Amino acid sequence: MKLQKNDRLLFIGDSITDCGRAHPVGEGSSGLGHGYVAQVYALLRSIYPELMLRLQNVGNSGNTVRDLKQRWQQDVLDLKPDWLTIMIGINDVWRQFDHPLADSQVFLEEYEATLRELVASVRPNLKGLVLMTPYYLEANPEDPMRATMDIYGEAVRRVASEYDALFVDTQAAFAPLWDHFYTSVLTHDRVHPDATGHMVLSKAFLDAIGFEWTRNTKS
Numbered sequence: 001m002k003l004q005k006n007d008r009l010l011f012i013g014d015s016i017t018d019c020g021r022a023h024p025v026g027e028g029s030s031g032l033g034h035g036y037v038a039q040v041y042a043l044l045r046s047i048y049p050e051l052m053l054r055l056q057n058v059g060n061s062g063n064t065v066r067d068l069k070q071r072w073q074q075d076v077l078d079l080k081p082d083w084l085t086i087m088i089g090i091n092d093v094w095r096q097f098d099h100p101l102a103d104s105q106v107f108l109e110e111y112e113a114t115l116r117e118l119v120a121s122v123r124p125n126l127k128g129l130v131l132m133t134p135y136y137l138e139a140n141p142e143d144p145m146r147a148t149m150d151i152y153g154e155a156v157r158r159v160a161s162e163y164d165a166l167f168v169d170t171q172a173a174f175a176p177l178w179d180h181f182y183t184s185v186l187t188h189d190r191v192h193p194d195a196t197g198h199m200v201l202s203k204a205f206l207d208a209i210g211f212e213w214t215r216n217t218k219s
Helices: 036-047 065-075 090-098 108-125 144-162 170-179 195-208
Strands: 008-013 054-057 083-087 128-132 166-168
Touching (some): 036 195, 083 108, 108 144, 128 144, 128 195, 144 166, 144 170, 170 195
Parallel strands (some): 083 128
């Protein structure tokens, strides 16, 4: 387990992270939203009660990496987390497909450069950093939006490697489900998952930080 006693872990991202969290900073059982961040909090608190971990959520629905840059000082640097988790990129890709003529598109070069800039600004002050890829809940890797999302995911992998971050491939985490379920079972739009989909994200994150699923809490 990589987290230590009294560590403060901050999550930032888009609607997948937001999930109805409280503002300005979501915290506690009623403030973290109803998605993977809340699930992670519950699992950490139940299995590692002695660590007294503090989790905060500053995900904002609709955000791109460009939006994260605009609020980075207030929502990340000023909060001084011990650990930071970033999952961003879904809207950066999605806008290229559902609003192809809009100015809200963030193409790959800007996406990777901005993510790298943000990570560089905070990494020296962190105990740990987790970078999670964007995903598209589509089993066919040749689907145009899925293929583009995979390219953005590789950009996240590069930045994670450069800055000694834990890397979570969320697209790969969902892959085993497609042997058993059609994508519409987990999502209405191939982006926003149900509770099962959020648990897939939770497990992928927890695996990355060394969460022991069979840990005896009495030890």
